[in-house]
Amino acid sequence: MTNTNVNTATYLSYYTERHCSPQWNRFLALVFDELMTQTDREGASGFLRHIGSRLAAEWPLGEYETLEALELSINGALNQLDWGWVSIRPEGNHLSIQHVAFPVPGTTEHTLDKAFQAMSAVLEGLYTTWINEQGGSGKTPLRCVDTNVTLRSMTFHYGQ
Template sequence: MQDEHTAPLLDYYTRHQTSVQWRGFLSALAEEFETQLDTSQLRTLMARIGVRFAARYPATGCTTLDDLASFLNGIWSELDWGFVRVVERDDYLSIEHSCAPLAAFGERAAPWASAFLEGAYQHWLRELGAGSLALQEHPSANAHAYEFRLS
């Protein structure tokens, strides 16, 4: 949860996390994507990109949720892509990803950019035996986090 003191800090971090050299490019790329594809198609494309990304980082050796969280945080930390909390709930597994630099695509990309993370997490979870269980994005109470639920 954000309070009145941390929200401005996170807003600042989100705006400045991506290198200046990439902001204009990613914004223009997002605009072009949106002229060619609808939101559903963009989510599918970003999820496929997420799967390709995740395939480069095999999740071998993860036997517990703590192992999975350490593995994921190791990848994201190395790439300066924020951090993850993995929490087992009564009827689902929650993956909350904070401070991902997806805002660099611009505000209009918010409905589809997060599908990159969804695709990556779905790949890793299937690799670890989740089978046909579906991972879906769930609205997060935190403006700087994405929540995905496996159920």
């Protein structure tokens, strides 16, 4: 029988070392903590969404006919950034976007909480911009609806 606590600890140790390099880990953890703690949350989130939008604008995907083609293109961009991968699927009146293995600094509950808040805003800006390239509406909301700290995943919904 596998001890999931050991596997989870090993995974998190590897993940932390691999996806947020030592020279940036502590610095980014502090930046995210200060942004999310010392400023009003909406202001900090707006700033970080803007950063995500700028990143997407510098990495345009082009237009795609299918969700599968869009997902493949996004995964190609994320792979080049070493930012994990995404799965996109339609669900009722919205798209569900699950992003796994994104870089996030921190190892304590507090630093991970702030880093997840910050990265969700960055990814909201990134996905909003890329979806708008596909003909999406800037007025259609895209928000993080679920997080999983253990798996380093977030789920976003685009639509009502």
